[in-house]
Amino acid sequence: MAAAAASSQSLPITVSNLVKAYGDLRVLDDVSIAIRPGEFMTLLGPSGSGKTTLLMALAGFVSPESGSIRFGEQEMITTSPHKRGVGMVFQSYALFPFMSVVENVAYPLKIRGVSPAEQKSRAEAALEMVKLGGYGGRRINQLSGGQKQRVALARAMVFEPRIILMDEPLSALDKKLREHMQIELKQLHQKLDATIVYVTHDQREALTMSDRIAVINKGRIAQLDEPKALYRRPNSLFVADFIGETVLLPVQREGDGVSLQGRKLKLATPTPSGNGPLQLVIRPELLQLDAGDDGDTNTIAGVVRQTIYQGDSVLLIIDAGDGREVSVRIATSRAGQASLPDSGSRIALGLHRDDTVVLAEQAP
Amino acid sequence: MAIQDMPGASPWTQRLLAIYGALVLFFLMLPTVIVIPMSFSDSQYLEFPPTSWSLRWYREYFGSSAWMSATWTSLLVAVLTTLLATPLGTLAAYGMHCTSDRVRNSLQLLVLMPVVVPSILVAVGVFHLYAIVDLNYSITGLVLAHTALAVPFVIITVLSSLNNYDMTQEMAARSMGASRPQAFLGITLPQIRFSVLTGAFLAFITSLDEVVVAKFISGGENATITRRMFNALRDQIDPTIAAISTCLIVVSVLALAAVQFFGARSKGRT
Amino acid sequence: MSAVIAMNADELARGQRRERAQFIGLSLPATLLILIIVFLPLFWLSSLSFLDRGGELSTENYQRLTGDLYVEAFVVTFQISAAVTALCVLLGYPLAYWLSRKPQHTANLLLICVLLPFWTAVLVRTYAWLVLLQRNGLINNTLLSLGVIDAPLQLAHNLTASIIGMVHIMLPFLVLPLYATMKSIDGDLVRAAVGLGSSPTEAFWRIFVPMSLPGLFAGVVLVFIMSLGFYVTPALLGGGRVQMLAQRIESTITIFSNWGAASALGVVLLVMALALVALLHRVFGLDKLFVR
Numbered sequence: 048m049a050a051a052a053a054s055s056q057s058l059p060i061t062v063s064n065l066v067k068a069y070g071d072l073r074v075l076d077d078v079s080i081a082i083r084p085g086e087f088m089t090l091l092g093p094s095g096s097g098k099t100t101l102l103m104a105l106a107g108f109v110s111p112e113s114g115s116i117r118f119g120e121q122e123m124i125t126t127s128p129h130k131r132g133v134g135m136v137f138q139s140y141a142l143f144p145f146m147s148v149v150e151n152v153a154y155p156l157k158i159r160g161v162s163p164a165e166q167k168s169r170a171e172a173a174l175e176m177v178k179l180g181g182y183g184g185r186r187i188n189q190l191s192g193g194q195k196q197r198v199a200l201a202r203a204m205v206f207e208p209r210i211i212l213m214d215e216p217l218s219a220l221d222k223k224l225r226e227h228m229q230i231e232l233k234q235l236h237q238k239l240d241a242t243i244v245y246v247t248h249d250q251r252e253a254l255t256m257s258d259r260i261a262v263i264n265k266g267r268i269a270q271l272d273e274p275k276a277l278y279r280r281p282n283s284l285f286v287a288d289f290i291g292e293t294v295l296l297p298v299q300r301e302g303d304g305v306s307l308q309g310r311k312l313k314l315a316t317p318t319p320s321g322n323g324p325l326q327l328v329i330r331p332e333l334l335q336l337d338a339g340d341d342g343d344t345n346t347i348a349g350v351v352r353q354t355i356y357q358g359d360s361v362l363l364i365i366d367a368g369d370g371r372e373v374s375v376r377i378a379t380s381r382a383g384q385a386s387l388p389d390s391g392s393r394i395a396l397g398l399h400r401d402d403t404v405v406l407a408e409q410a411p
Numbered sequence: 412m413a414i415q416d417m418p419g420a421s422p423w424t425q426r427l428l429a430i431y432g433a434l435v436l437f438f439l440m441l442p443t444v445i446v447i448p449m450s451f452s453d454s455q456y457l458e459f460p461p462t463s464w465s466l467r468w469y470r471e472y473f474g475s476s477a478w479m480s481a482t483w484t485s486l487l488v489a490v491l492t493t494l495l496a497t498p499l500g501t502l503a504a505y506g507m508h509c510t511s512d513r514v515r516n517s518l519q520l521l522v523l524m525p526v527v528v529p530s531i532l533v534a535v536g537v538f539h540l541y542a543i544v545d546l547n548y549s550i551t552g553l554v555l556a557h558t559a560l561a562v563p564f565v566i567i568t569v570l571s572s573l574n575n576y577d578m579t580q581e582m583a584a585r586s587m588g589a590s591r592p593q594a595f596l597g598i599t600l601p602q603i604r605f606s607v608l609t610g611a612f613l614a615f616i617t618s619l620d621e622v623v624v625a626k627f628i629s630g631g632e633n634a635t636i637t638r639r640m641f642n643a644l645r646d647q648i649d650p651t652i653a654a655i656s657t658c659l660i661v662v663s664v665l666a667l668a669a670v671q672f673f674g675a676r677s678k679g680r681t
Numbered sequence: 682m683s684a685v686i687a688m689n690a691d692e693l694a695r696g697q698r699r700e701r702a703q704f705i706g707l708s709l710p711a712t713l714l715i716l717i718i719v720f721l722p723l724f725w726l727s728s729l730s731f732l733d734r735g736g737e738l739s740t741e742n743y744q745r746l747t748g749d750l751y752v753e754a755f756v757v758t759f760q761i762s763a764a765v766t767a768l769c770v771l772l773g774y775p776l777a778y779w780l781s782r783k784p785q786h787t788a789n790l791l792l793i794c795v796l797l798p799f800w801t802a803v804l805v806r807t808y809a810w811l812v813l814l815q816r817n818g819l820i821n822n823t824l825l826s827l828g829v830i831d832a833p834l835q836l837a838h839n840l841t842a843s844i845i846g847m848v849h850i851m852l853p854f855l856v857l858p859l860y861a862t863m864k865s866i867d868g869d870l871v872r873a874a875v876g877l878g879s880s881p882t883e884a885f886w887r888i889f890v891p892m893s894l895p896g897l898f899a900g901v902v903l904v905f906i907m908s909l910g911f912y913v914t915p916a917l918l919g920g921g922r923v924q925m926l927a928q929r930i931e932s933t934i935t936i937f938s939n940w941g942a943a944s945a946l947g948v949v950l951l952v953m954a955l956a957l958v959a960l961l962h963r964v965f966g967l968d969k970l971f972v973r
Contacts, residue, residue, distance in 0.1 A: 063686065064683075064686050106582075106586055108582055108585075108586075110693055110696055110697050110700070111693060112690060112693060112694070113686055113687070113689060113690035113693065114686055114689065114690075115685055115686050115689055122685070122689070124689050124692075124693065125689065125692045125693060125696055127585075127590070128582070128585040128586055129585045129586070129587075129588050129589055129590050129591075129593075129594075130588075131586075132588070133586060134586070134587075135582075135583065135586035135587075137579050137582070137583055139577060139579055141577065141579040141580045141582065141583035142580075142583075143580060143583075143584075143598055144602070145601055145602060154584065154587055154589075155587035155588055158584075158587060158588040158589045158593065159588055202583075202587070203586075203587075206587065206588070212586075421881075424881075428775060428778070428779050429779060431775050431776075431779070432775060432776045432779035432780065432791075435772045435773070435775070435776040435852075436776065436791060436794040436795070438772070438849065438852075439794055439795060439798050439849065439852060439853070440794050440797070440798065441809075441813070442798070442806050442809030442810055442813060442849065443797060443798055443801055443805075443806065443809065445809055445812065445813060445819060446805065446808070446809045446812065449812060456817055499710050499711040499714070500711055502707045502708070502710070502711070503707060503708040503709075503710070503711035503712065505707055506703075506704040506705060506706065506707025506708040506709075507704075507708050509704045509707075510701065510704040510705060510708075511701075514701075514704075514705065518705075518708055518712060520962070521712060521715065521716075521720075522708075522711065522712060522715060524715065524719060524720070525715055525718075525719045527906055527907075527954060527955075527958045528719060528723070528910075528951065528954065529909065529910020529911075529912075529927060529950055529951070529954060530910065530912065531910060531912045531927040531930055531931060531947075532723060532726065532910065532930075532947050532950065532951055533718075533719055533722070535722075535726065535930065535931075535934060535943065535947065536719070536721075536722020536723055536725065536726055537718060537722055539722055539725060539726075539940075540717075540718070540721065540722045540725070555714065555718060556718055558714060558718075559714050559715050559717075559718035559719055562711045562714065562715065563715075566711065616800060616802075619802070620801075620802035620803065620804065620805075622802075622803065622804050622912075622913050623912050623913060637802065637804050640804055640808070641804060641913070641917070644804075644807075644808060644811065644917050645916075645917065648808075648811055648812065648815060652808055653808075653812070656802075656805040656808055656809070659801070659802050659805050660801055660805060663797070663800040663801045663802065664797065664800075666800060667793075667796055667797060667800045671793070671796075
């Protein structure tokens with residue numbers, strides 16, 4: 048029943064050639080993106096990248112210069128915000144301080160002319176859903192930050208919108224609560240019958256919650272992929288650097304392949320075309336200590352410089368020659384710690400070919 | 412808030428400053444305070460303290476058809492001005508708040524002009540304008556002129572509270588299906604209502620107390636109380652005016668009290 | 682697809698224009714009213730000032746302003762405005778300082794003594810001074826009974842009376858912006874200076890006073906502008922002996938019905954006021970003046 052409803056209810060969003068400019072600055076530079084029905088899509092990018100502008104354009108609060116925004120088959124780009132039927136959660140929550148919790152949540156229903164009795168029951172149900180059952184009578188200023196966040200969520204979904212937009216909704220919460228809410232939001236999404244577009248600058252949050260992530264930089268979509276693919280196969284140094292912890296090592300072109308420390312590397316992806324400088328993208332936790340060469344592993348030689356204890360892991364700083372530093376993350380498990388090398392010792396690090404990604408310094 | 416003292420200042424300096432400050436405050440309050448007891452004097456000459464008390468001058472005021480008609484004219488004009496200036500000013504402030512900075516700045520400058528242009532120039536100008544369109548000595552003319560003078564105060568108070576208001580609330584309401592007017596009336600207006608009321612009181616007082624423009628463009632049966640008072644004061648010091656002044660002071664005190672009360676309420680709300 | 686996008690672009694541009702027009706439209710009734718009631722007549726006045734009595738274009742009206750009568754009005758106006766402004770600073774600065782260092786609650790109560798006169802009609806306050814300063818008014822009677830003087834002094838209907846009345850009217854306009862500025866000065870700065878070895882007097886003059894200057898400047902300019910064009914108080918308390926610009930304009934029209942000359946005077950007054958306003962706006966921002 049729920050699954051059948053999901054396929055019929057939630058809407059795909061198709062954005063084509065969207066342009067928004069402030070003077071000479073193109074905040075959205077010919078953006079096209081297809082969001083699947085029922086998907087949790089995150090727009091991820093540094094501040095000023097245009098991710099919030101894109102979200103606001105979807106909501107109708109930013110009017111683009113040109114392009115097309117379709118919800119399902121319907122063109123929406125010139126539709127007023129109040130006729131788009133999207134739920135929205137704001138960074139500041141934007142709760143109405145002069146209304147009680149339940150009045151806040153019932154507001155979209157009231158505007159739609161729903162009967163008072165139904166308003167109340169549906170608002171209470173929505174509050175129940177965000178685990179705030181029984182809080183309806185409270186005033187907004189009596190709530191904690193996390194509770195306000197939940198009220199904003201309940202208010203955005205109470206009228207069962209087929210699209211819900213969220214603008215950094217967790218950024219005002221402290222780290223612990225934020226991580227908790229990430230899981231809860233994800234679970235809520237599975238119960239809800241809506242396409243969610245979520246904006247954040249926190250890459251870990253994006254990886255945790257999303258079905259797919261669109262990395263946005265300078266008004267363009269740098270890469271759109273599932274979290275795992277995005278992390279393991281970044282298509283540009285920008286994405287590699289923005290997502291996860293990254294160490295870069297310059298590598299040399301050699302014929303149609305690349306080499307590091309004079310050894311030819313086995314690559315997961317084709318060598319980038321052109322003849323510009325190349326970088327090897329290394330994730331510290333994917334490097335292995337004392338790797339034997341099984342034919343599928345690249346080795347990097349180096350000298351241990353420093354050992355940094357970080358609680359859940361130990362970070363080794365390795366000098367890979369020419370003053371280039373590589374870091375290796377080792378779990379603080381018994382097995383991990385047994386083989387920890389001393390400072391000053393020479394070691395060989397292993398990088399499996401599937402994890403070996405080489406990118407051009409300049410995007411093609 | 413921590414008490415902000417005067418760091419390191421000697422007790423003598425502090426005491427001297429306190430005495431000086433109190434004297435200046437006394438200077439500010441003295442005229443207002445002195446008129447009230449004098450209005451209850453029984454004497455033709457305004458002595459202080461009065462040797463005998465009476466309501467003579469109030470009887471004189473309330474018994475005079477000329478004073479009463481002027482009073483009603485002033486009250487009517489002030490009420491109509493308030494009713495006109497408050498919505499116009501609120502809408503203008505909202506519109507200005509929502510436009511681009513450039514447009515807002517120029518509109519703001521334009522709208523603040525009536526506050527700084529010498530009132531004698533406005534008076535002379537309006538007098539001439541009304542001579543052409545035949546509005547001199549009319550209630551309509553007075554109301555329009557007073558509204559132009561009062562509307563800046565409404566705009567200033569409402570704009571300043573919109574500056575402290577989180578407009579994303581209105582966006583939230585609109586995302587939930589409210590049209591812009593619905594969002595403004597249902598969400599924004601309830602939260603800025605105290606500043607709208609403050610603006611309304613300012614508009615009322617501005618109109619009620621206005622002398623110079625009224626001196627030129629009001630007259631005949633539509634003379635305002637301030638115009639009558641001004642002319643009476645030029646001739647001789649009529650003690651009836653002490654009674655009228657006391658009534659005007661009471662109105663001012665009430666308006667100020669209301670504004671202070673609303674101001675405290677609106678601050679307590681955020 | 683590209684056709685749809687091009688169509689959308691037109692529609693979007695139209696939508697943006699419509700939205701911008703709507704907001705300006707909201708301000709339109711108020712701005713139009715101000716334009717018609719305040720600005721239109723001012724334009725008419727200025728054009729009138731360049732016509733002679735026969736309706737020909739001339740600078741006759743401005744040449745006339747060099748006559749003794751008008752020159753005197755300018756001089757008196759400037760002298761009075763300067764005196765009023767100076768007295769306001771003398772009275773207002775210590776008061777604002779004292780109030781700004783008080784705990785919020787006490788300061789709010791004391792501020793009512795500044796706000797109440799501010800809200801009381803100018804005419805009422807002028808009347809009160811007339812009563813206080815008259816021959817057998819409170820001040821003369823007090824001085825007589827104390828034996829300071831033998832015969833009542835002529836206090837009302839002269840220059841001094843006008844200045845006293847105007848200072849009383851203008852003082853709140855100086856104190857309120859000054860108080861707001863002083864309130865925002867961080868007391869820790871002065872404390873830090875004292876802690877670092879400055880004497881309290883030195884810290885006050887070198888740290889506090891410079892930081893309060895924007896508010897002082899705003900108040901001073903505001904008081905000066907308003908004094909330049911002030912009418913009611915000098916007209917009543919001056920007893921005809923004090924002729925500032927505003928009264929000169931009024932009498933030129935009502936007594937001599939010389940609109941041209943009055944307009945020229947008005948234009949000069951207006952230009953001076955607007956120049957000061959522009960200066961004030963540049964330094965302080967007009968909009969900030971009135972926010973309490």
